[in-house]
Amino acid sequence: MELVEKHRSSCTECGQCIEVCPRYNDLGLLERLYGYLEGHSDIDGDSLLRCLTCGLCKDACPEGLGIKMLISPARQKWVSEHGLTDRQKMVDPEAENNLFKKIAELDETPVYEERSGSVVYFPGCAGTYINKIMAQATVALLDKAAVDYTVMSGVEYCCGAVSAGSGDPGPIRRNGQRNIEEIRKRGAKTLITACPGCFKAFKDIYPKMFGKLDFQVLHVSQYLELLIREGKLAPEVVLKHKVFYHDPCHLTRVMGVYREAREVLKHIRGTELANETPENSACCGFGGGVRVNYPSESLDVASDRYRAAEKLGCDTIITNCGGCMQNLIEAGKDERIEVFDLAEYLSLACGIKIEREDSRMLELVNKAYRLCISGYGKSDCL
Incomplete structure (x- = not known):
């Protein structure tokens, strides 16, 4: 496997990836991942599930490698061999045990007017159903700045990034093109996302899978800084x-x-x-x-x-x-x-x-x- 060969030939086994990692402490993990990805040996699920995919290992690695670049394909291989667990399916919009649909059954979900707008705000599943304060505060700021915006909220617009990270690319393949078309239909020139995962999906993954986008993609922090800079x-x-x-x-x-x-x-x-x-x-x-x-x-x-x-x-x-x-x-x-x-x-x-209700959110x-x-x-x- 080309990825394994590249990693094996470049890795000096200096251990700096393990030194910064909050989850692993055994450099032997690399050999286990090599063997699993090349099909020479099996691997225990715990070795794959413990990774936070935080990228600290890549930053620390003198060769820019780290452990994460092996974990991601290994997770996809594991899913293809063992199938999806309920933990991996829980953020799939079509799954019966979808977390966000369950929260919507338990609590009131804010409803935002769907209309055309030069800016589409994409709060993501977390901003829509769990950390509602994120979306509510952003919408209030967009109103204050007199931005011509619309909101794409709800699990039906899930970007699929979290599922892909867990080893299930199905939702991102099913939803990606449809999400892009919905943004175009609303006449948006700019998309702003609340969730870093959604930002990566639209900014990086979608263009690779579906072609170059004809609208700008910004994280909400970038857009808020722009509004302040422009005096809005x-x-x-x-x-x-x-x-x-x-x-x-x-x-x-x-x-x-x-x-x-x-x-x-x-x-x-x-x-x-x-x-x-x-x-x-x-x-x-x-x-x-x-x-x-x-x-x-x-x-x-x-x-x-x-x-x-x-x-x-x-x-x-x-x-x-x-x-x-x-x-x-x-x-x-x-x-x-x-x-x-x-x-x-x-x-x-x-x-x-x-107003924010942290105890209610956690419950x-x-x-x-x-x-x-x-x-x-x-x-x-x-």
């Missing part, structure tokens, strides 16, 4: 906080977007940004399916972000990813540091306050996990 949003409220910006893995390490969110925070009076670069940034523990496969371990990783923020003397953590926000809030139930989505924090600076999502996944949490006491 002017933060006027003083927010006196020392802020730790938590870089979402797939936005920062995978897609290289980290500057704009920091620029937004620098425009908010009273706010001091403690970490001006993504140096030493790390994962929240949510990604790669780890949150549903190893719940307590996932939250332990998230707790490390509070220690990093405390070390810098921060009283606030800001992020702009639904998964990061969910994990940080749940891991920080007993912490004194507050967690905000970037759009929510900016909305406060613009005089807009939207709903964990109930949905238990209803959608067999044996969820029985070995991890949540």
